Amino acid sequence: MVLPLYVIEAVDVRRADETDTSRAITISKLGLPALKRLSAEHKPGGGVGGIEFVFPQIEKIEPKFEVKGIDLDALTRFGFANGVYDKWTFAGAWRDKRTGKALPARATITGIISDWESDEFSPGELVGCNHTLKEVSHYEFTLDGKEIFYWDFYEREARSGGVSWMSDVRSALGG
Numbered sequence: 698m699v700l701p702l703y704v705i706e707a708v709d710v711r712r713a714d715e716t717d718t719s720r721a722i723t724i725s726k727l728g729l730p731a732l733k734r735l736s737a738e739h740k741p742g743g744g745v746g747g748i749e750f751v752f753p754q755i756e757k758i759e760p761k762f763e764v765k766g767i768d769l770d771a772l773t774r775f776g777f778a779n780g781v782y783d784k785w786t787f788a789g790a791w792r793d794k795r796t797g798k799a800l801p802a803r804a805t806i807t808g809i810i811s812d813w814e815s816d817e818f819s820p821g822e823l824v825g826c827n828h829t830l831k832e833v834s835h836y837e838f839t840l841d842g843k844e845i846f847y848w849d850f851y852e853r854e855a856r857s858g859g860v861s862w863m864s865d866v867r868s869a870l871g872g
Contacts, residue, residue: 728761808833
């Protein structure tokens with residue numbers, strides 16, 4: 698069977714708990730966070746080569762988005778977060794090119810906008826404003842309602858396709 702080809706047709710970013718914060722007409726770029734497993738290199742003194750061991754944890758998550766125009770919702774609340782997380786929804790309409798069906802893609806992310814940067818601009822241009830979330834403690838991604846990825850720092854849980862990476866580790870620790 699050939700895997701489906703998904704084409705992203707539309708995106709939005711909004712605060713998950715505030716319905717009037719849609720950026721659907723101002724967003725120009727959306728970056729789901731990179732997923733990179735933690736690893737450690739080992740070069741045994743008596744071995745025939747090195748190896749990179751991979752662990753069931755990931756490096757810090759830093760999602761990003763860019764809007765055209767000044768995002769007053771983000772900018773006027775920048776700095777007020779002082780340890781208080783915002784819950785964000787990164788939404789997309791992904792079209793399955795084989796079936797023609799538009800599928801909802803959702804990333805729910807808990808973090809703080811810590812970086813805000815305006816592009817250089819001239820009069821008559823739409824300025825791009827880049828936002829980066831840091832101190833991300835929760836990230837889940839679903840496609841058409843199916844869990845693809847789930848990660849929560851405080852729950853000590855991470856899953857891919859519904860399968861936990863950490864259940865045996867938590868069990869070994871007694872928790």
